[in-house]
Amino acid sequence: MWTKIVHNARVLSALQQCIVLAVVAVAFYVLITNASANIDALGIASGFGFLQERAGYAISFQLIDYSPNDTYLRAYAVGLLNTLLVSVLSIVFATIVGVFLGVCRVSENWLLGRLSHLAVEFLRNVPLIVHLIWWYGLMLALPNVRQAISFQDGAFLSNRGLTVAWASDGSLVGWGVVSIIGGAVLGYALIARYRAGLQWKGFGPPVWPAILAGAIAVPILVYLFTGSSWQWDVPVSRGFGFAGGVNLPPELLALWLALSFYSASYIAEIVRGSIQSVSRGQYEAASALGFSEMPTMLRLIVPQAIYPMVPQVTSTYLNIIKNSSLGVVVGYMELVSATGGTTLNQTGQAIECIALVMATYCAISLITSLLMNIYNYRISLRTHG
Template sequence: MFPTAPPKKRTWSWRSQAFRGAVYQLLAVVLIGLGIWFLAHNTLLNMRVRGIQSGFDFLSQPAGFSIGESLYPFDSAESYWRAFGVGITNTLRVAVVGIALATLLGTLIGVGRFSRNALVRGLCTAYVECFRNIPVLLQLLMWYLLLTEILPSTVDAWKLGPFFLSKGGFNFPIPVWSAGHGWAVGGLVGGVVLAWGYRRWALRRFEATGQPPSLWLAPAAIVLLATLLGWWLGGAPAAFDVPFKGDFSIENGGAVTPEFTAVLLGLTVYTTAFIAEVVRAGIMSVPGGQGEAAAALGLSRGQEVRLVTLPQALRVIIPPLTNQYLNLTKNSSLAVAIGYPDVVSIANTAMNQTGRAVECITIVMAVYLSTSLLTSLLMGWYNARAAIRER
């Protein structure tokens, strides 16, 4: 049995490197805190001298303006904090949907850069070189102008069954909410849990037997069947709110406005080009011998990419992919240029009405900081799970 080293004694001496490091860190924290306090105190003092009101008490006052697009009802008599809530949900809606679409399209185009078909390879390369070199603001304006110029007026809206398409947006039927839909949501959540358990079991079985299981179709079927079961147990509600053409607009049903569509298209198309390059760099980092080994095992080209190349490329793809997710979320602030009511647009309106510029800008900064930190946290967790662990 080897002798254990004696425990290190803490020495509260200036000669101790650990003690000096702790003192320096404490001093840095104190200086930063004093700097923040000085800036805040000086700002509030100057605002008070000039008669400028400050504080966040205005959030409880009636907003006095309406919002053209919202996931939930909002009235002008409601408070400013409800208006900011609408702006935050609109921002998150664009960011989440844009991240999902950009990831899917970016992966396909990045893989397409290695296609053996010259036409596919050339189109993917042309897409990347074109859209990543055009500023995202110009792309947002381009998509918005195309949508508003090409589409007909509401009176002459294009109709296909219960669907309408016009300058007012895309109108479609939506379910009339009832208790049965709550059961369907419960079934969806249960299906996701069951699908996660199935994937863990399938991976363990694959490691034990070497037989490749269905890691996507079977989980998707589990989620779908669980959702349908919950819907059936809830009474199978089938009532829909169908849109119809009124005198001046398309009434009832759900709608996707041109502003939302233009923002989503612009951010997705722009970010897809960068994600495609990230995926291409990750694939190029995988040694060529891995592809030769996959071919020697009899794997098809698609199986080689899905089972061999992409899993190894993830350790290179995930960190820069996180940066692109953050860029897409922050670029959504440009939506104010085409009139989409995101959190920046709501803050500008509230700033003009109340004069609380510092407070409104602080709220916007806090929103983007929080969403960016949450995205970084989730992607850091996923990066740790996808990292290769040496034995």
């Protein structure tokens, strides 16, 4: 009996993993114990109690109310939200630009293919920090406030950043985002239920129009039935700045554009490789049926290329999230700059601050990977089901 258990591959694999886990646990215990003893010997306070103390430093851009009189925990929350904001913006824009460049790379139009190839090679072979410094310098070289570039008197671009009109009642924005997300989920649920009841799987209407319709219809209905009063707070030039609206500082814009274009070059190569992995016979069959290049690409080739594309794009998304920490170079107060920088320097509790930053990035990355793996699983069912 014991011989069979020892020679069982699954049992041996589980045993090896348990041994490795035990060794890692012991190593972590020894390191934490020694660090704690050394900290106590030096008379340095330990623990996360410092998060409830007054921060005492300002953060120039924040999505929630914050002042120097707030706690280090509040400063951590502001830095976390700033990291999530630039990460989400960069992921969305990098995906749009990357897919566009990737599709252009395999286009039969010679000029379009060459130009997109040059753009990808240039963006990919310039270090990210050089991208960041170049964009930041470009932002600072923009006209001053009094000569700002105006967009229909609702947005102004200057060396102080981009100032746009915003809702006078900020709480309406939060409820608007919730209703948009709820509408998109409702639209997806309805179209998914309809498609599941069809006799011929895979031939139902596309999903995205239902999601878009839900994201538009639900906020409108909520706005009409609740009797909310939406008023715009339009920015007006006043002195050396703008009064009203919301300002996106040049540090945020520079980091967003640098991350977006740099990562878009990698997404473009992923898209190109995935499209070229589709059998050439698919193109020939579409051509024989009379389809032109664009419908063939959008309705036949790209849907088949998405499945091998997702795991590689996920890695690029994770790199975007982690590279957002470069905001410290241009003074954008994100998670690393706030908690891993200023808070650490003021409190001296390096282990706790760095551990908090590492755990936060790990949690964000794991959640992102989980969402992308769920999407990849659903794509695999649709592709191979």
